[in-house]
Amino acid sequence: MSSENGRSEREAPEVEQLALIRESVRKAKVPRAKPRTWRGAVLAKELPVARVLVDKGPVHLDRLWDYAVPAELDAEARPGVRVRVRFGAGTRNVRGGRREGGGLLDGFIVERVAESEYQGPLAALAQVLSPEPVLSPALLGLCRSVADRYAGSLADVLQLAVPPRHARIEAEPSPGPAPRPAAPEPGSWARYPTGPAYLQAVARGDAPRAVWTALPGPHWPGELARAAAAALSAGRGALIVVPDGRTAARVDAALGELLGTGRHVLLTADTGPEERYRRWLAVSRGAVRAVVGTRAAMFAPVRDLGLVAIWDDGDSSHSEPHAPQPHTREVLLLRAAHEKAAFLLGGFGCTVEAAQLVETGWALPLAAAREQIRVTAPRIRTVGEADEARDAAARAARLPTVAWEVAREGLKHGPVLVQVPRRGYVPRLACERCREPARCAHCAGPLEARAGDDGLLHCGWCGQEARDWHCGECGGFRLRAQVVGARRTAEELGRAFPAVPVRTSGRDHILDSVPDRPALVVSTPGAEPVAEGAGYAAALLLDGWALLGRPDLRAGEEALRRWLGAAALVRGQEAGGTVVVVAEPTLRPVQALVRWDPAGHAVRELADRAELGFPPVSRMAAVSGPPDAVAELIAMAELPEGAEVLGPVPLPPPPPGRPRRAGDPPPGEHWERALLRVRPGQGAALAAALKTAQAIRLARREGEPVRLRVDPPDIG
Template sequence: MSSDNGRRRGGDSGQSGEHGEQLALIRESVRKAKEPKARPRTWRGAKLAGELPVARVLVDKGPVHLDRLWDYAVPAELDAQAQPGVRVRVRFGAGTRQVRGGRREGGGLLDGYVVERVAESQYQGPLAALAQVVSPEPVLGPALLRLCRAVADRYAGSLADVLQLAVPPRHARIEAEPSPELLPPPAAPAPGSWSRYPAGPAYLDAVVRGDTPRAVWTALPGPHWAAELARAAVAALASGRGALLVVPDGRTAARVDAELTALLGAGRHVLLTAGLGPEERYRRWLAVNRGAVRAVVGTRAAMFAPVRDLGLVALWDDGDSSHSDPSAPQPHAREVLELRAAQEKAAFLLGAFGRTVEAAQLVETGWALPLAADRAVVRAAAPRIRTVGEHDEARDAAARAARLPTVAWEAAREGLRHGPVLVQVPRRGYVPRLACERCREPARCAHCAGPLEARGQDGGLHCGWCGRESGPWHCPECGGFRLRAQVVGARRTAEELGRAFPGVPVRTSGRDHVLDTVPDRPALVVSTPGAEPVAEGLGYAAALLLDGWALLNRPDLRAGEEALRRWLGAAALVRGQEAGGTVVVVADPALRPVQALVRWDPAGHAARELADRAELGFPPVSRMASVTGPPEAVAEFLAMAELPDGAEVLGPVPVPAALPGRPRRPGDAPPGERWERALLRVRPGQGAALAAALKTTQAVRLARREGEPVRLRVDPPDIG
């Protein structure tokens, strides 16, 4: 406050003349003495920046107990370069303090990001100076920082871990290259095949106007979905804003990339996939960050792409497991894009042939509106669906001989007269769950509704969630008391089909070798779920979905939803019913997913699944988290955690160890170690409180360095 203000205040209090002026000066000097020093001292005595000499730095160090900002002094020689968002190197140790105080941590030079520049530090001791500005390129903008902080809080992780997913490694040579010039917005796109949906043209018009419509899109079967996704992106560009499209894998990204290139030409969008290589990926990411390119198509990591003036975020096939990042804190692309749509006021489009329960919840809560075609249009576009039950298969001599029911064999023979035939075979390694032998209803725990498992030599039943031993079991649906488990035996499918159809080429597509396309001529294409190639021309003449029970009998809450998603994905590649396309599914026709496939009604199936989960308290109606680690560490963590009121602890239960010679999955215990997992369940609306409690407990345990670490997973996709 200036001395003039002091004089006015002195006059207001009844003082006048020289005495009032002296009193005002004394008050001003006392006030300034109480304020923090504007410029911090450094332990090296370096000359500081003239303005805003304190940089608040996010140190790139993963543990959650270090998830905070740290104050550093800005030397004068780094003043121009040390701007918010740039990469820096700092000495982390002696002379370093937390923004709000704290003890000394570690030592040595670490990477970090300048978050902001301020005039003062709340810590009054000596501050370490920035050691180096790695690059003057601002790679951490305010919108990206806000998004990463929200993701870290939602998943009980550290901001540094999220930034490792969001910001690619630096390549200095790429930063020296000039970026392309931003092209003017394109013209608004024509509706095209979006006109098949009653609300499709209106959705595009709203995006072109700059509005923020949110929709859950049930795509019609056939090849048009990629072009429709591209048109939605063009609508966002036409509004002068950016677009971000996230898809499950590189093959799908290439299809959308080709459609966007056909609509826009070259230079208006970039493709971000892992197959590009680190340098090319950074070159394209940098063009997006600089605002030279406003449209991005990419796989999971592209969900953090820093698109300027974001107008549309779109996700294709959110039920695909590829959208869940395996790296801590393991965010899901759907949740990240929901946060971006809300924070950056962008339109939202969640599309797939099927519908997950999470998508159904978005519709039920009104957060998004459904976008689907009329039933008459669906029936014309979808192939004819035929079913073969297990009992029919058992009575079929042809099925017993070649594992191919007569109905499926006839459909394949007829289809081969007109084009290629797709044969979907479940992957090996699915672990069966227990179900009623009579009606196939899954066996669940009477306490928490978790799946029952047979353990030990006596085969006693235990819950896979809470670990409680189950007494005598009976089916609540039909009253049966006998359980069954099934195993997958599809190892020689291709060889068996080759013998059943001599002279017909047999091609395979799977984990080791995935085909992108197959020619439009007669052939048998045997594929595992998710690896189905696209048939050129009109599509497949027929499809056989074998061993449906192997998909339905997985020990997973999502078994029915996942089976339907896999079937719809394969059936969508088949010609429509008007063109003679036929799909044969070998599964019990009375089961809900099979009936949903026959009717081609993924929305109805998802709505019924959501209602069932609400009744049983399953996600996404409730929120869950898992705590996994050595038994002593899990017990200690649960004892320390201050969980929200009403939180329910299920378990802990043993965690299977990784099998020798096979890749270790995220949920497996290390070989030779005994691990346990506990599930925490809270009511709707308590998810944020649960994540905060878990993060706090994890930070305290790491800071004390007591006990073995545990793994946290908020909203685990597979809870058994």
Template structure:
């Protein structure tokens, strides 16, 4: 221990004559000595003459290591080690003799070059520059940091989502059709079908003049929305700025891509979807990053596309679950685009046939303006929606209980004379759930207690968890051996309709095989939600929306909103009622989502849902985070977190314990193990403080080896 004057507190050793004065002189010289000069070499390797220190974001994704690390830049790598470049560095090293040694090679990105470092020892050098291409520019880095802060995640995890994997050949070969220089802005597009919306032409005009309008667009039913979205993108391009549109799937993105190509020609935009392949997609991404292309149409990952000088960000069908990335920290494309619109001060367009409570909140707060048609235009464009009501029960007493009542059969029979008929079934497979025919008890596997399902007409029942066939099944409750279906899937529905209409072709569209389009001729098209193909020509002659109870009975706060979204997306493919288009929905007619479908009023439904959530303090009126993990770990994290003063902790409550034989769900508790979940709620304005507090507490836990992991989710989808 040293005293304040720098001399030792220990008893001094015997000094030679004059030793005390000599020690004082040495101490004075030591303090006056200038700091040690920066070493020019590391183990004989010459360092860069200018800015020899590189700050590197290490691609580890560990929250407690979520910071920048300094490395020396060898002179041989000076030209290639640019900010934004990919590098390989040694990480996990200890300090021996003032040097960082050991550790393995990991990937990283150079964030900046500096003249000096705060690290007191000798810096380890960059091991390799993988590519001099600056893929992590300052703007993209700031966006990734904002997303990480919003979702209490690690910056490295967000960068993994934002920057696609490197393909060396793509960096040397330009994208097919990509220009050598940015093309001149196109002419402003005509309003065309945007004239059906009172504020539509004005919105396009504002974009073309360089303004940044923000709107929530309730699209009319019919085939026009891809062209309308393409015109909004073209208007932003006409102002000399960039544009970005995020679609829920590759089929929707391809429709907008085709419409935009027909409108402005090729070479002005790129399509970023997984269907293009990793190399082609990376090549197109590089064209955007280099500023050669200023418009992007793509799926979820395109939300981070580094478009230069953004003038418009757009998202279609923000309620689709595919817009939320399943990887850490699980950002939602809508929220990322909202961050970009606020940071870049660009236009914003949220469009859908339906409406989410988040969209309703944007309108409620005045952040965005409504972009909708009047009621006369809605009535003229929408099909006739019918339910199984009182009049049908008089003719068919079993109408409410029947899966296909008389109304459905008569509608299909009449519509098949004019064109194809769409049949939406909520479940895929044949009969995904079976029950005992005598006591109605759900049929379970004798090995793992998983649910039994039927895979075909003559095939024995099979377990949905372990996959074992159960030919000799017997009910554990009553001993019965006969099975009946509880839930019917798309394949069983197609089989039944094929027998009822033997002269009509039956086509199916689902997860295993999704159809893009069907011809305009009589056919039955059985589809699961989200996989409905587009009917060529005027659209489907009719649509049946079966088993509405399966969508509405989900134990989820968004069950009604999701059911209405699925129904509207399918009904929007049907011809207008003036051309005979009819939709029959099999659900309780008095329920609010069913009534919203009948009136074609998604915005009104979203407003009422938002008002009810405001009374209860549920998102999006409040900000919420879910903390999940072993009970002791959840309690410790909440106790250690410095939550905002206005934070309210709901719980913890135990989660259902998964059955021992059931596969583990991603991010869920292991089979047979109990986990707790607590919800932390804060009012508007405290969301950033809540995310920062949970992030800091979680990082501190991860820094302690042996601590049980805790999962933190900001804005969880399921709070039921």
């Protein structure tokens, strides 16, 4: 018998045969007499099509792909499990588009359906790697939201969220869930007027949201632990994310002391891949409902999440370096909204993002009364540059007389902390008279003097030249940029105090703690060890301009955060604790430190940014790459109405000896960066436009690659 096109049915392509079979079955509306087959393989009777998210990162492949489910894999091929699939010729996505590449790739089954939208043949699942459902609907929804917010691919986010598999660990049984603990007493939360009420709301299963300005001292790990215990007492889960392993260890110890063993897990890179996967599985299976960990723990699959908490959200460690580079704070905000969980953002400092949460009413402030702060915080003394210039001791040893006297007195009672900036801090340009940062008249970006330009000033954002600059605050015409070295600080202090041991803590060797006896502890910001006992007797915060003068929009906020973190380790004023900060006393961050008012500083910074159109009031994205590629992507993107393009400006090569970071231009290549700025409420549209343009360029294989980053932390 011949068909209409002149070929025999025996010679018809199998694509047409399968299409005819499907159509006849659909019209008949009766069960198939024989099991469905594909290339001789019997397919699953129910829901024979699996929609698979393939573990392949480019955004133009960020979609689900349909695969046939063989009958022998039917029982194990459940939504959420890992599979291996053939990614190449003969396979189609749910929209009927052709696939690229070939070979076997890992993936996750997202759902099982009865029919595929594509009417041609589907490749079959090659293998179910594990029957363990590691991708829950809640985790999938979170990852999709993160990918959309940061203009990234879902596969990239899943690589951050789901750890690599270890088959031996999956074979181990998990213990049953621990019994629900009783609601905790307020403890040191009673020092905050609204602290007990917050704990009670969490214990009731409500979803209160708070920005917590923590009092100085050693109590904050226990306070985080009590908040987690309150969530557990309501039969819900708790997740606490901190910036580093040392901080995680302190909260871990507090949770163990409060809850006992087996009720929580610690998720950090220090545990090793196998042990980390064992603990992650215990959380995924519901055996453990409380987690404390570093950045990667933001995706921990806690069952029935009742509380998400982040400590010190201004720490750069909370910003993920791998694509699409999400920030822990934003991921936890999404989780709190999606899973109707309580939210707690805490720290000694306060970021402008935290201040915005309070100003918009999304969260409420949780802080102590001024009387309690005065009792708990150490005494703050300032030493300005004018004082240093008149001080012969300061000129000789970079240690002003006031600081020397405070250190000498403190050493009679215990250890003294000396904080010095890391080498490599390069201050921004500022008015020599009033220290106001030099900004572009066009876009308010930071001004800089590029090498080889004979001292001409250019904007670091839009690249425009700034001629005849003058200070908008005082009218001054002279600029300054000061770089203060700290290499010999320990040696200089050793000579100044020859009978006192000097210990150092920094990048190469970080101390966790120091004994409660006289010693000078020299530390870089963020590496300060905890002093055992009552804390440090005193602290010296040297070279303040090296922090305040960085070419960064967050320079003042970051300097204050670093100072508060060090000062919080010092004994309270009633116990004789004193802190000396060497910086201009009239500057806003210094005054905020003296008053111990980080929230007030953040509110004023937020107001300044609103006036100038800076994030977080606006939303920004950075586009980096070869000049032609950057221009092509921006021209192709359908940007929201009113979007501003700042730049592009050339990207400097990384300093010699520094490892390459994400966003650095390849060696020997000239790259540029443009900033895209949109009004509030247009961030999602900006991310979608950039993601679409990037996907089109990658699908066409046209032009050189371009790097995108939404909410870049270093806009200058």
